[in-house]
Amino acid sequence: MRRLGQLETVVMQRLWDWGRSVSVREVVEDLHKERRIAYTTVMTVLDNLHRKGLVHREKHGRAYQYHAVMSREAHTAGLLEDVLDQSPDRKATLLNFVGQLSAEEQVQLRAALAKFDEPDDIDTEE
Amino acid sequence: MLAPIVLLAFAALAIICGPRLLLGSAWVRRAPGWGVMAWHALTLSVVAAVALFGFTLATPVSPLAEPIARLFRTTPTEVVEHYQTPAGVWLAYTAVFAVAGFTVWMLWLTISTLIDTTRSRRAHLRLLRMLGRDHPGGFVLVEHSQALVYCLPGLRKRVVVTTAALELLDAHQLELVLAHEKSHLRSRHDIAIALADVLRRTFRPLRLFTVAHEQVRTLIEMQADDAAHDRHGLARALVTLGSGTPEPGLSAGDVATFARVQRLTNGAGPWKRRQSFAVCLATTTLLATPIALATTPMMEMIIIGCTTVLG
Structure with missing residues (x-):
């Protein structure tokens, strides 16, 4: 479970870096430069990310194409909103x-x- | 009859005079850790007085009479006699329901606050794992144009610094700010705040609890400020970060910062062990008073009993 969480991070980083729609295969190929990873694992990770509302997907032919719902900057801004809240009821x-x-x-x-x-x-001076 | 009246009088006195006394005392800011304890003792003594007010009214119709009787070596009938009010049984029953309702309400608020905080901390951590990267300095670095440093308390505690903050602060200042944040995490300051927060939400109409919450928040910042070895350097870091990002939308100033900077630049006066002892004694007395007041009917009984025997 923990490993999946780490993979989600890695995959999100890629999606943000690319900034466009990609297929599962493209993600797998890119990850293969660094580690051995099964196609199905990556598919599960992307599916999780989709369920969590972090990525958007569209069907292209037989496969899905994924892209990040929000940019990294937008996510960071959302994260830091908690910090910037100065209301007495925070x-x-x-x-x-x-x-x-x-x-x-x-x-x-x-x-x-x-x-x-x-x-x-x-x-x-004096 | 006597007990509910004196308890109510005590609560009223504490609500009216307590905040004035603490807000006017310089030692609270000199020794903020003791200050937090004093504020908590004040609010908790009011909570105890209100709760015992309900309990003393409820005693005649609740199973409480028996243990009290055993404690004072007398019969339950005698206890009921001393805690009875002229208003009769219906008031006692109202008190039972009020006490029960209030306990459930407070428990609910405590649990929901706990769940809420844990949940939003977990969500924050999850995002942080994706957006931040571990810095060798022992914190998480997040890329952002706003200069911020904060800490996330809890089991998986983190100190977070944004890239803008890292640029603004020099190495020495960063070290001081990190010492401040680590002091928060080490001392579990979030628990002190959570307690004040739950009480504030339970007794929302009473200003005492809102003031106490605000003061506890300020005082724990001051206590964490004391963890930095160079007070003037930390004051400089406070002003640097406080004026880090010119955002027109964020005009809501931080009142506490003003007091913190003044406190850091003016230097700390002496603090003696005698003073710690005095604060400790005062808070214990404050907390013990409602309990003592709740037993006044029994004391009355004993005193009357003694005088009859002697007479």
Whole structure:
């Protein structure tokens, strides 16, 4: 099961890199450059990805052609949405180091940091 | 009769005065770990008072009378007599249902929060496995134009850094930020937040619990800040990352950041063992008070009993 999960990652990476529709055979051939893998395994992996809504498929002749539903960037943006959520009702899924500061806060905080840094500089200038 | 009244009075006092007291105390931010404990003790003492308010009202008609009688070496009839209210049996039955309903409600919220958090963490991890790659620095690197550092607590804990954040921070700052995140994971800060979150959702109309949740969130950040060995460097990293991505849509500022930077640049005052002891004593007293108040009818009985014997 765990191995299948890892394979899903590998296959998704390929699909994102290609950015077009590919057949199972193409994926298998590309994977063969790195590892021995059965055609049916790849088909299962693509089927799983389809069931999870990560890839889209269309019938071309007798075989399916697969392509990623969303780009890698769109997925990343979705992933980081959880992190950027600053509403008071946000879930406690994760802990963000720091939220986005407003322009005003940035100016004030930079001034506070500068004030702390400066005394030495002034001494050396005088 | 006496017990429910004093318990309610205690809860009201804690709800009104508690937050003011803690928000006004400088030591809470000086020692944020103790601060988190104080906030939790405050909220839990209110929960205990409310629960015991229900229990004391329900005592005359519940199986509770017997164990209480055994504890105080008296008869259940005597116990019922002391916990009876002039309102009669119907109030006691209402209390039984209220206590039962409330317990179920809180259990449900706890379980659903737990399931919800676990599920979204798992979904996040699954995506992370596809989108990120392990960095030798001990974190997961995700390619993105927004500068972010965060951690995913739980059994399969992770620290995540975006490529933009990696570019913005120098090696020293990165080390400090990672120390902050690892402190979150090590201290299981997510549990402290989850507790505050469940209580906030159970007692939504009471502002105390919303304030407590907010304060716990801020205080655990401060506690994690203390894990970094260079406070000023971490303050700089905070401001750098906080102003990392100019996104017009994200204007909702992070209030806590302001306090955190000030705290880091101003330096920490002394903290003595005596103070830890005082906080420990105060929180224990706070938590023990509702229990003591709930037994007032029995105390009353003992005192009256003693005076009759002596008289």
